[in-house]
Amino acid sequence: MELRVLQYFLAVAREQSIIRAAESLHLSQPTLSTQIKNMEEELGRQLLIRGTKGSRKVTLTEEGMILRKRAEEIMDLVEKTEKEILLADDILMGDIYIGTGETDAVREIAKAAKNLQDSHPGVHFHISSGNAVYVTEQLDKGLIDFGIMLGPVDLTKYNALKMKNKDIWGVLMRRDSPLAQKETVSPEDLLDKPLILSQQEDKGGSFSQWMKQDISDLNIVATYNLLFNASLMVEEGFGYAVGLDKIINTGGDSPLCFRPLYPVLENEISIIWKKYQIFSKPAGKFISILKEMLLS
Structure with a gap:
């Protein structure tokens, strides 16, 4: 299957029309239709x-939706690889991709990112948010360079650098709630x-x-993916x-407050990357800066 044909398929999926897709690709409609039909015959679906x-x-x-998702990931990875190769010279510039959940540890990432960009303004950072499953999937597919993980790390698959701080668990509540007095x-x-x-x-x-x-014995009235929505x-x-x-600002005039759990419940935080990963020059420089910050 050629990358060119994957691009054709994505154009059809995006436009929801072979005619409009052909126009956007500067192809004739019969040519595009033939390419898509050949792809279907090749895949047998x-x-x-x-x-x-x-x-x-x-x-x-359903098979088309699966292919669209995978094709988008493939094209993203191709674009990322092309950029890394084109910029693999003495000039330090390019993109760094980081996946993370909601954690105050992003502040440490931001400090290292600012340190790097102050001296190399051509380096740009792209932060995507999601749970642990999302982060590891993106990392395994090569779509991000680093992931921020809470709790234990599978050291057979990833290298890990522990952050200085730990995330503290607690309860976000209204200031006028009974538990706020504790x-x-x-x-x-x-x-x-x-x-x-x-x-x-x-x-x-x-x-x-x-x-x-x-969990089934507790009174769970809702679940959330982002704590902001829960707040x-x-x-x-x-x-x-x-x-x-430290995810939600409870200071100033906020009607909310945060109370930590006792006994204390906390998570270690690590920045991880795939074992034997070959970094782009910006990613390699970034992790060197972060290591120096965290190990000093």
């Missing part, structure tokens, strides 16, 4: 559902409370072990959000 005679719109089959929150305090958990913890994890309770629900009195400190 139908990728597009052509519209009826009165409709020119095309939609993707300095810390115990498992007993949360047994009867409406809880808002991260989607990862809703399947069981550090918090359920700390509670010494099965809006807390602000409206929907429940108590269990999460990490």
